[in-house]
Amino acid sequence: MTQYLDFEKPLSEIEGKAEELRAMARADDKMDVEKEAAALDRKAGDMLTQLYRGLSPWQKAQVARHGDRPHCKDYIEALFTDYTPLAGDRNFADDHAVMGGLGRIGDTPIMVIGHEKGNDTRTRIERNFGMARPEGYRKAIRLMQMADRFGLPVVTLVDTPGAYPGKGAEERGQSEAIARATQACLRLGVPLVSVIIGEGGSGGAVAFATANRVAMLEHSIYSVISPEGCASILWKDSEKMREAAEALRLTAQDLQKLGVIDRIVSEPIGGAHRDRKAAIASVGQAITAMLGEFADKDAASLRQQRRTKYLSMGSKGLAA
Structure with a gap:
């Protein structure tokens, strides 16, 4: 049964x-x-067609969060052959909000890492709604370092409201783990490409998406805070989330103009949830194309490209 959003x-x-x-x-x-x-x-x-031609930022946020939208697990199962999951941070625990492992896309062996939200009540609780704890970021760091050691490109699939803000996560060093994961991205000597497939929330997303190339699905969002959280802070009223969504410039279209992302991946009319197979195929094509751009680059060039990309970020917006 189709789940309809408010504006539908x-x-x-x-x-x-x-x-x-x-x-x-x-x-x-x-x-x-x-x-x-x-x-x-x-x-x-x-x-x-008419509805999706003129979505507002808040409406795009609703589409990005749609329960039937393909999640990380769906992309891994459809796009990556010979997938072998790897678990644990070798320190505290395995965080089920973060998936990762070895696989192939086409003939190319890769390491894939992503946030998984779950698709029903049981799996959403198990996956903590895609909100990673410190051990999730430390698992990602371990897998990135393994990929670097064996010369494997890294693909990350981002879909999280943000890092988990609970007491236990803070006690175990949430902010430090996010910073270390971001640092690990920057230090990689292999290609790193990232796709925002749903929500890209705050540092929890940046920790996976500090990449050589970043793509976003057409109706996904990427922001420093959720529209509701922003509205609660600025206006003391979470009901002003529509105004907050406008101000945050969180859509793929705005972020490409600002130079924050490099590519927009088209979605089927009505969003990825209306034709999951087509949406997943489009993401696969984008990943293959982005990896192809860096196939012959050495480690020093890859690190320098990443460094230059992030040091110059925001210049397009300032110039405009």
């Missing part, structure tokens, strides 16, 4: 009527409703 309510009514007509026809073989249902389908298709 008119669309849900039309698609619901089309489905009702077809259900009636299935119950009564003598009824011929296909012509009327097809007309409703066309109307719904036109409305869907």
